[in-house]
Amino acid sequence: MIRSAPLHTARVAWRHSLRFRLALTYTLVALLLIGMIGAGVMTLLLRSMDRQFQARLGDRAEAVAERLTTPQLGLRQKSPPTSGYTAILDEQGRVVTAAAGLGLENGEPFPYSGQTQPEVRGTPMRAVTRAAGTFTVWVALPTDDLVVARQSATRALLFALLLTPALMLVIGWWVGRKALANLEEAADLADRIDPTRSLATLPLPVQEDEVHRLLAALNRLLVRIEAVQSREKQLLGQIVHELGAPLTVLKASLTRAGDRTGDAEVLRAALVADELTFTTQDLMQLARGQLEMRLAWHFIPATTLRSRLDRLVPGTTFAGHWDGMLLCDPDRLTQALRNLLANARRAAGPEGNVTLTLEESAEHITFRVRDTGPGLPPELGDQIFEPFVSGSGSSGLGLSVSRQIATMHGGTLTAGNAPGGGAQFCLTIPGAALGEEDEEAEETVSASA
Known part of the structure; x- marks a missing residue:
């Protein structure tokens, strides 16, 4: 038998959701893999570009040195176009001739000797030298392309690291929801x-x-x-x-x-x-x-219930207003209150006091059972109403049955410790006020009884 409660009454918090943990795990794994693979690919790409740049620079220096040592070749071929600088130095490292952009005069010492990555006129360069007979050829090319390529690769990797995990998390959440739909239902x-x-x-x-x-x-x-x-x-x-x-x-x-x-x-x-x-x-x-369990409803005086309880649990003190009427199952309600009073008597002991107070309002009737015993163990809490759980040495069934009877009457049964000490149980049932339909139903019940 299944309760008639609506579906999805208790949603799992996202941080406790299995599909969220799965999606988050796959996202972190994807982030780690993309980071490792992307860094490796970017490193290989930049190294390849660096080797190509260094080869182009070396080819340029070799071509200039070859034309310098072979004048006939230099007459037939033009120097390949380049955005770099070229200089020819003598054995003492002085400028024999230099590109106009360097701003160097012939015969002056060459300021970039021994530097492989000089900065010429504010531009980062990479330079190589080649021997050409008694002269030295110096060629430098700007590294702007390498810097731009490195920045582009870094931006692409960061973009992948940001976008891919976000997509993985959303897609993983959606796929997990589809895959675990049957389990959630x-x-x-x-x-x-x-x-x-x-x-x-x-x-x-x-x-x-x-x-x-x-x-x-x-x-x-x-x-x-x-x-x-x-x-x-x-x-x-x-x-x-x-x-x-x-x-x-x-x-x-x-x-x-x-x-x-x-x-x-x-x-x-x-x-x-x-x-x-x-x-x-x-x-x-x-x-x-x-x-x-079925209830046999009767409309009885409250004093009738008090008399029955007085015989079953002697020594009980009755307080409150007992001059009204009750709409209840007398046998079941007697059983519920008798269980509460018997537990209270055991807790209070022979010298203690047990009080049953009846409080009536327009909507509810409350029976308050209070004893002068040590009170309820705080570690039990609401478990005291479960079968075979007891804090007073009883069988542990009375409180469970009493709550069941209160529920079937449309009421509640709660437990706690009174402000002045001792345990206190409150059994509440709907009030005895009757409408026209209830009066007709009560007359029918009384007639059949």
Whole structure:
């Protein structure tokens, strides 16, 4: 059985999403790979360009040296066009002739001797020398092309490092959403399964991938859980049935014996039998589950409920306004309040006080049970209402059943510690104000009863 809650009631935060983590992981991997590969490719490209530039510079120097040593060749060929500078030096390193752009006079010392990367007139250059007989040929070319190429390659790499991860993150998120759509739908459906009722299996995707295997394993687990729950409920029901009849007879016999003899031990034994009877009722409630419990609505005086509770839990102090009317199932509400009072009595001890206060408003009726015991353990919190969880030495079923009964009445049951010390439980049900339709329904219920 599946609750009628809407789909997608609890969305996973993006930082906890599996598809986001997958997309982020692939994005970081892509960033690392692009950075490494891009840096390697850029390094190889720049080295290749540097070698080509150095070869072009060497070819230029070789051509000038060859024309200088072979005058006939120089008469037939023109120097290849270049944007660099050329100078011819003598054995003492003085200028024999130089390009006009260098601004050097013949015979003066050459200022760029020994420099492979000089700066000529503010322009970075790369220079080589070649021997040409008794002369030295000096050729320099500007490195502007290399600088521009390096800057272009660096910008292209940075652009790839910025754009590609962003695209990878968006595409990875979209692909992950498509790939994990079946898993997300199954998670929403699983969140709507009520484990206290019959379990439902999760829908399987068409493609038999890892998600299909996971959901199939969960379905097999759900089937096993349902089988175990069914056996447990059946066994628990049989045990309660076997204990119920003897305890009822024992309780009646001890009550009559106590009334006849007045023996305190017999009366105490009757109270123990009464405690066991209510425990078996709680176990039966747990075995049947909330689905099988039905409420028999009655419109009763609040004093009737107080009288029943006074007999079941002697020593209770009643406060508040008990002169009104209640629309409830008297047996179930008595069972719920009796469980709260019995727990409070155990917590308060023989010398402590237990108070049941009735507060009534136009919309709600609140029963406030307070004791003078040590209070509720703070580490339990709301778990105290789970079956077999107890902070007072009881079976741990009473509070769970009491909350279940309050819920079926359309109300709530909360727990906490009172400001002055001790535990405090508040059971709230809708008020007893009736409209015309409710009055007709109540008359029908009373007539059938």
